[in-house]
Amino acid sequence: MSRSRPGPSTDPTGAPPANADDxxxxxxxxxxxxxxxxxxxxxLDRSWRSPLRGPWLTAVYGSVLLVGLPLVIITGLLDYxxxxxxxxxxxxxxxxxxxxxxxxxxxRPSWLFRVTQGLHVTLGIVLIPVVLGKLWSVIPKLFNxxxxxxxxxxxERLTLLLLVGGILFQIATGLLNIQYAYLFGFDFYTxxxxxxxxxxxxxxxxxxxxxxxxxxxxRSRPFGAELRTPVAxxxxxxxxxxxxxxxxxxxxxxxxxxxxxxxxxxxxxLAALTVGQTLDGPLxxxxxxxxxxxxxxxxxxxxxxxxxxxxxxxxxxETGSGWRLTLRGADRTVTLDRPGLLxxxxxxxxxxxxxxxxWSTRQTxxxxxxxxxxxxxxxxxxxxxxxxxxxxxGLFREAVLAPNQVLDPDSLLALRVNGVDLSPxxxxxxxxxxxALPGVHCTKWVAEIDFRVRGDD
Amino acid sequence: xxxxxxxxxxGYGAGPRHVIVVTAAIVLAGWVALRLAGxxxxxxxxxxxxxAVIAHDLVLFPAYATADRVLRAVIRxxxxxxxxxxxxLRAPALASALLxxxxxxxxxxxxxxxxxxxxxxxQHPYLSRWLLLTAAFFLSSALTYALRAAWRRLTxxxxxxxxxxxxxxxxxxx
Numbered sequence: 001m002s003r004s005r006p007g008p009s010t011d012p013t014g015a016p017p018a019n020a021d022d023x024x025x026x027x028x029x030x031x032x033x034x035x036x037x038x039x040x041x042x043x044l045d046r047s048w049r050s051p052l053r054g055p056w057l058t059a060v061y062g063s064v065l066l067v068g069l070p071l072v073i074i075t076g077l078l079d080y081x082x083x084x085x086x087x088x089x090x091x092x093x094x095x096x097x098x099x100x101x102x103x104x105x106x107x108r109p110s111w112l113f114r115v116t117q118g119l120h121v122t123l124g125i126v127l128i129p130v131v132l133g134k135l136w137s138v139i140p141k142l143f144n145x146x147x148x149x150x151x152x153x154x155x156e157r158l159t160l161l162l163l164v165g166g167i168l169f170q171i172a173t174g175l176l177n178i179q180y181a182y183l184f185g186f187d188f189y190t191x192x193x194x195x196x197x198x199x200x201x202x203x204x205x206x207x208x209x210x211x212x213x214x215x216x217x218x219r220s221r222p223f224g225a226e227l228r229t230p231v232a233x234x235x236x237x238x239x240x241x242x243x244x245x246x247x248x249x250x251x252x253x254x255x256x257x258x259x260x261x262x263x264x265x266x267x268x269x270l271a272a273l274t275v276g277q278t279l280d281g282p283l284x285x286x287x288x289x290x291x292x293x294x295x296x297x298x299x300x301x302x303x304x305x306x307x308x309x310x311x312x313x314x315x316x317x318e319t320g321s322g323w324r325l326t327l328r329g330a331d332r333t334v335t336l337d338r339p340g341l342l343x344x345x346x347x348x349x350x351x352x353x354x355x356x357x358x359w360s361t362r363q364t365x366x367x368x369x370x371x372x373x374x375x376x377x378x379x380x381x382x383x384x385x386x387x388x389x390x391x392x393x394g395l396f397r398e399a400v401l402a403p404n405q406v407l408d409p410d411s412l413l414a415l416r417v418n419g420v421d422l423s424p425x426x427x428x429x430x431x432x433x434x435x436a437l438p439g440v441h442c443t444k445w446v447a448e449i450d451f452r453v454r455g456d457d
Numbered sequence: 458x459x460x461x462x463x464x465x466x467x468g469y470g471a472g473p474r475h476v477i478v479v480t481a482a483i484v485l486a487g488w489v490a491l492r493l494a495g496x497x498x499x500x501x502x503x504x505x506x507x508x509a510v511i512a513h514d515l516v517l518f519p520a521y522a523t524a525d526r527v528l529r530a531v532i533r534x535x536x537x538x539x540x541x542x543x544x545x546l547r548a549p550a551l552a553s554a555l556l557x558x559x560x561x562x563x564x565x566x567x568x569x570x571x572x573x574x575x576x577x578x579x580q581h582p583y584l585s586r587w588l589l590l591t592a593a594f595f596l597s598s599a600l601t602y603a604l605r606a607a608w609r610r611l612t613x614x615x616x617x618x619x620x621x622x623x624x625x626x627x628x629x630x631x
Contacts, residue, residue, distance in 0.1 A: 022470060024467070024468060024469055025467065025468040096492060098489075128555070128558075129555060139514065142514055150470020150471070151470055152479070155480070156471075156475070156479055159479050159483060162483070166506075168512075173505070176568075179563050179572070180562070180574075180575045181567040181572070182571055183562075183568070184502075184505055186501045186505075187496075190493070190502075191505075194489045194493060195502075197485060198485065198486045200485075201481060201482035201485035204481075205478040205482040209474075253529070253544065265552075270559065289559075289587060290560070290563070291575070291578070307575060308573075311573075311574035425577060
């Protein structure tokens with residue numbers, strides 16, 4: 001394994017770290033810690049072989065995350081807002097100081113939630129190789145001795161634990177959620193929301209502290225020139241104050257171009273296997289390893305289902321000819337059967353339905369406008385509408401719609417999709433479809449709509 | 458102010474900006490921890506949070522670093538470094554491992570019942586699809602390796618025929 005080191009650019013001895021005298025108070029303690037090196041740390045220190053590790057490579061991966069992760073954070077918070085925290089139906093309910101500013105989630109553009117949610121999940125997945133590459137590039141620091149030289153470094157290490165723990169926790173819970181494997185045994189929403197905030201705090205701190213280093217490191221080697229450097233001409237960077245560069249690097253087996261290309265290629269691979277779940281048509285099948293790339297059978301109802309009629313516990317006799325829709329208004333209650341609904345003015349709209357798990361699909365829905373039903377119930381200008389399902393249990397057996405969501409001309413109580421009746425799995429006899437509304441709030445197997453008058457609650 | 462900053466630097470070990478952002482991040486995390494302390498599953502969340510770090514830093518990283526060392530020990534890069542067999546094995550292995558890591562719930566059929574309830578479908582196809590993708594990665598990498606090696610032999614012979622120039626200017630000659 002031991003080979004001669006490549007060229008004179010490496011530091012031959014274990015030179016003292018550049019910032020040796022930055023010990024904080026109490027100085028004697030930190031110096032003593034520095035001197036008392038436990039057995040093995042020097043061996044470990046010499047065992048880091050890769051000549052690629054160094055500020056430049058870390059900065060390249062870091063700058064991708066600096067652009068990508070804020071997008072994941074913002075789209076994630078927007079998804080929380082899309083659930084309607086105002087009506088107590090965003091999970092977790094009670095978030096104290098971490099409340100977001102309340103606003104009515106718009107219905108336009110109708111692909112809004114499709115895009116925010118799709119970006120959140122897709123970007124979250126495709127950044128995984130970059131996160132792993134970034135962690136690989138800095139991992140020797142975890143084993144550095146001394147672990148700290150001052151209180152400042154102790155606290156910074158603690159924020160790094162929050163940073164690394166935060167991102168890995170968010171990735172792990174997110175990946176398990178979109179694949180419906182709830183191995184963790186805690187509430188996904190609670191964990192992902194609060195875990196997100198822990199990560200955000202640590203991420204902001206890390207960016208504030210490290211941004212100058214990132215800029216310096218990127219400037220130290222012209223990107224274009226680095227991408228033209230072959231393996232044979234790849235040498236370690238000069239020793240850096242953060243000790244990212246290996247003390248005794250081995251010969252390069254990959255160029256920096258190769259390392260960037262490997263992570264970039266892995267990102268493209270994940271993108272190619274993920275974007276399909278947001279696309280319609282044959283490209284959907286490219287999401288080979290995700291639940292939403294699958295074939296959902298032929299015919300107009302052949303698009304992804306989020307909760308089957310069997311799982312919802314809705315029995316066939318409840319949805320047969322005996323089914324009635326109850327509309328409640330200020331001073332009246334109206335009951336309609338399905339032929340009665342079909343006799344009303346029908347409206348058709350092509351609208352996407354998108355789920356928190358990141359998948360979406362656009363279908364053509366036909367049914368009665370929600371605002372027509374509101375008028376029928378005597379509440380032409382409702383404050384809200386509570387839609388309840390035949391489903392007895394389940395987190396999403398009912399949903400509250402904001403006024404803009406009831407009054408949008410494309411907001412429907414859909415009876416048909418793509419020219420045929422809804423299938424039982426898609427919510428027969430009737431389901432809600434509202435532009436830009438999260439899929440779980442597009443209630444299926446609707447039993448009742450309660451239109452609230454303004455000033456009612 | 459500057460004297461205060463200097464004293465902070467000497468005692469704490471960094472400037473005021475450092476204190477502010479680092480404290481803010483820790484206070485936020487502490488507040489979240491207190492907020493969640495009442496939940497029945499807080500312990501599990503903490504376990505997963507710390508477990509994720511341990512799983513990456515002390516399991517995943519040592520595992521892939523060791524695998525790479527073994528691979529490097531077995532395949533010493535030959536005199537022709539440009540067509541490195543090593544990297545033609547590393548790339549498909551990494552791609553396959555990454556897909557396994559990301560899509561393990563489907564591949565290992567974790568959560569069959571919730572998957573069925575949500576989608577109306579089973580998790581059977583994922584394992585074979587992942588194996589097929591893995592095979593495709595290794596095959597295409599092997600094919601590229603073979604083509605590059607053949608091309609190299611061809612150009613080396615041509616270069617020799619042209620008067621024994623050192624190889625290495627392939628791209629300029631093409």
